[in-house]
Amino acid sequence: MATIYQVSELAGVSLATVSRVMNKNTRVSDKTKQKVLDAMEQLGYKPNSIAQSLASNCTNSVGILVSELHGPFFAQMMAGIESELRAAGKHVIITTGHSEEDKEQEGIEFLISRRCDAIILHVEAVSDDYLIKLSEGSTPVYLMSRYVEQLKDNCISLDNQLGGYLATKSILNQGHTQIAYIAGPQFKADAFNRLEGHKQALTEAGVKFDPALYYIGDFNETGGSKALKHFIDEKLSFTALVCANDEMASGAMKYAREHGYNLPNDLSIVGFDNVIFANYLYPTLTTIDNPVGNMGEMAAKLVLKDVYQNKNLVINRFFEPTLMQRDSSAPLIK
Amino acid sequence: MATIYQVSELAGVSLATVSRVMNKNTRVSDKTKQKVLDAMEQLGYKPNSIAQSLASNCTNSVGILVSELHGPFFAQMMAGIESELRAAGKHVIITTGHSEEDKEQEGIEFLISRRCDAIILHVEAVSDDYLIKLSEGSTPVYLMSRYVEQLKDNCISLDNQLGGYLATKSILNQGHTQIAYIAGPQFKADAFNRLEGHKQALTEAGVKFDPALYYIGDFNETGGSKALKHFIDEKLSFTALVCANDEMASGAMKYAREHGYNLPNDLSIVGFDNVIFANYLYPTLTTIDNPVGNMGEMAAKLVLKDVYQNKNLVINRFFEPTLMQRDSSAPLIK
DNA sequence: AATAACATGGCAACAATTTATCAAGTCTCA
């Protein structure tokens, strides 16, 4: 690979001048500039980004930690972050945390040891205190879908409680009062807040939250199937089922169908996230739209603004979910 | 951040000794080793990976280029690659190519300019010649789901033709002979070979390939809907529909249901890839299992073996798809 | 013609490691 020295030699200019052309700092005459650019072209010169990083103490890379690489939720988030950063010439280093405290910490340390200019985290197992301490270090930390008061300027969050509220409210509005709820793991802030919203809607409607109609799933399809099996095996009476995400809703739908339920007449089901396939289930899944792709883009913009001094970016740290009424939920038939 | 100098000072040993401890090359007495490790611990020393890369000409990073970040197919692939590399202390830099020639080239150049130790590509738009030329450069190139004869040692591929064959064969075995086919974009090798397999199965069964029952979709859900609409609008007669991937199959299923079809009795549908949600559609989708996660792991192993001298890895460059018979396809009712 | 402004060269310091080499010291064992 060609080095800056070879470029300066071929162009017949000094090393400093080549550097000036590259960094657009000081003025260089158009003639000289062209000579240098031609030489670069001819040699196929690409600056060694490793050496640049060492000298400038800036790696042009942003670390991302997500729970899982697969799954439509994280995919949309990463796509949002990547497209925005890529357009600005930055790149992403992606790691996974698997929602386990030690793996999340390990992933974070890994990203920091790679000297990322900033890290964007979707962490679930690590404590608030750890995050606060972490952000006192030299690497700027940004949080997705998690709100920590002391770090509020660096949080991009969704009003999950509102989402949970909207989901249950839509079901209540359809006349249901016997409503089962499949929650996500309660150590995950998203899952906890969605449940809070569910309770809020119930309270508001004067319906008592029934712990028997509450089950904690794992956010996967199988968790949804298991949960519904549990409710049915317990011979509980309910006409609607609210799920903390679409995967569990689809698992529950499958189980319901296999056990003779006619959807949505026998059971109304609502999901959360509005992942792409929610619209291709049968019946199409009523769910809460989670603008996770936009949130990813916004996180990237926030980094570009804070860390890379990209001034003219308008930042919105809060996103609101909306109801997507489809066919899997319907008015209660008396 | 602490440097190696500070460690050597605190430990009271020379710089060379610290380096020896880190790189486990030469023997160092246990006593000295412990002193050094203690000093590192105390200072919270993390080697600067940038400087390491510069000096050792090895970045411990592998570049990955996929078409899209979202979508279950790529997610599973990336998850496979990442988990394997991560376990070996390497990390991944991920970029997208959007199946467009210039974007793919740009992405590749980007990864090379970051001095990745190797790059794993799932490219679709770029030519074979370009790839051959590329692999003559100093960065080792590996190809996923694309077979180029001259680079065969660096290709991890699926027998897509066999997959296409199996899909159509299963439908033929159920007595269908009027079979519509929704293909993927034919410049994509995967899509092309799946179609070849389809034709092969037809020929073998003495059924003529009917161009009228052939439509090129875009590999997305909407493409599947559009294709089926086309067949129906043309008033063509067919009892089965084979799709080149699961997304299009799910789009077609949705359209069929919305237009009064009773699945699978009125129409048998088969997909390809066996993405997770295929099993949660209604009816559950008969499809061809594509072990893309395993293929990702294998690509990572290949890199570990070739580039990082990890000897004891057994490499399998060819994968075979298998039929997943589910409920969306059924014997023809006469 | 004097002065200022601009363009460029040349040089050196710096970033944090790896790698190599040579010399010196320590220890073991016969």
Added chain:
DNA sequence: TGAGACTTGATAAATTGTTGCCATGTTATT
């Protein structure tokens, strides 16, 4: 006690840039 093996230090070169400084040369302005 002396040979040989092992451990460690000291030092320097190499990696590929960035950055800043001062000197020099070239134009433009008044």
